[in-house]
Amino acid sequence: MSNTYLDTLFGLKGKVALITGGSRGIGKNMALALAQAGADVILVQRNDSDAVKKEIEAVGRKAYIVVAELSDRAQIASVVPQVEKMGLQIDILLNCAGIQKRHPSTEFPTEDWDAVLQVNLTTVFILCRDVGKHIISAGRKGKIINVASLLTFQGGVTVPAYAASKGGVAQLTKALSNEWVSKGVNVNAIAPGYIATDMNEALIADPTRSRQIMERIPAQRWGSPADFEGAAVFLASNASQYISGEIMLVDGGWMAR
Known part of the structure; x- marks a missing residue:
């Protein structure tokens, strides 16, 4: 199998990816992976x-920063216009940023509900809408990748806002x-399973819950x-040209259990 074939299939040279949540954890790894594949x-x-x-x-790609607070609708709505003023054309959108709030549902504060839904769902919609229009109006092709969750499929415990947002x-x-x-x-999503990141610090630190989670993961490890x-x-x-509307689970086999 030639490198030319693999480059044609998986290479992203000449593409530009707009990424939220790329400063740490899963988002950072995905940002660096897209760069390694050739994307700016x-x-x-x-x-x-x-x-x-x-x-x-450092891997030879161009990188840019757009400063915007993901909880502020006006700032999010300014992202694509800022990119266009920079003279850049977006080919790929990766919505990875997200927040989590944990409370018993009987005591879940409305302000925390609003905060989670804003960052995890409304911001995702605004960026999808604006990047989708940006790509389609230019007559180009593009890829949008959202980040879902196991709680897209399951309800979780003490995380009603997060579960609702990921659904x-x-x-x-x-x-x-x-x-x-x-x-x-093409619009798809990736649904992470239990991943060893700072968002899951509370679960990892709970010996009983952490053990229960590990026992259910067929891969026998946190992601x-x-x-x-x-x-x-x-x-x-x-x-993935003929794949769209799919939710790809990356969960060590959790949902198959």
């Missing part, structure tokens, strides 16, 4: 920290795919951010 990267961050930008540039991400992904795949924009690199490149590349 625009990082949407709440500040201008250039640590990941430098790592992307919404799945339905949004399917709805946009129905409209856009015929226009050349790592590196486990998402191949999935991101696959869904961003030509290899």
